[in-house]
Amino acid sequence: MTAAPCDDAGAATGDWNSGLYLKFEEERTRAARDLLARVPYCETRLIYDLGCGPGNSTELLTRSFQGAAVVGVDKSDNMLAVARARVPMARFVKDDIARWRPPAPADLIFANATLHFLPDHRKLIRTLLDSLNPGGRIAVQMPNNTHELSHAAMRMVAADGPWADRLVPVAKSLTVIGQADEYYDLFAPLCRSVDIWQTIYIHPLDGPDGVVEWFAGSGLRPFLDLLTPEESRDFLDRYRDRLAQAYPRQPDGKVLLRYPRLFFVLHK
DSSP: OOOOGGGGGGTTTTSOOHHHHHTTHHHHHHHHHHHHTTSOOOOOOEEEEETOTTSHHHHHHHHHSTTSEEEEEESOHHHHHHHHHHOTTSEEEEOOTTTOOOSSOEEEEEEESOGGGOTTHHHHHHHHHHTEEEEEEEEEEEEOOTTSHHHHHHHHHHHSSTTHHHHHHHHHHSOOOOOHHHHHHHHGGGSSEEEEEEEEEEEEESHHHHHHHHHHTTTTHHHHTTSOHHHHHHHHHHHHHHHHHHSOOOTTSOEEEEEEEEEEEEEO
């Protein structure tokens, strides 16, 4: 859906940490804005925001589609508490989007940075298409950074420590996002149109610590959730060292984090 990276990012409870996630709220919300900008305005009565997190994307939807009923869906109590306080005009439901199905036909299903956590997201999207009203849309954004240095370093640290027996299976099970043509070929026969694109964002961060903070609230969670607090500190120290080698500092001290994201809007 992230220095105190040893705050465990929810590792003790298994829940998401909205404070870590929102440390980079502007950068994370930028992708949601870019996705929403490609959703043509039309009569929209019911919207579902899947994996709504702390409500930053839900807030955008309520502002853009005034008068529509907006429902945020997330399984994190922490995230939902923040979202309800932030967007009181929306309704929020606690559920796992892997199993959730729309209780009523939707005009727009919005999924910003959430479906990539699901290995069967392609099947889920096909199911969600069937739940749309005629002319409805599904708008999806997924980080596509499996092959980036940041994630290669995670996998190397996972395989190179005393926790390898626990973390290597996690590294092998992480979902790999497909190429744009794969999604186009899959969904074009089912839709009136498919708008698909990829953007590589460049985020200036405060050295390796900034990269650790970014992913402590997102990509590192599957690893940290299986570690004790002491192991988490050791893991993050090793990860930080690898990041220092992978990301040279700029003259101003920043490092530049490449962050590719895949977008598509399906029009039923």
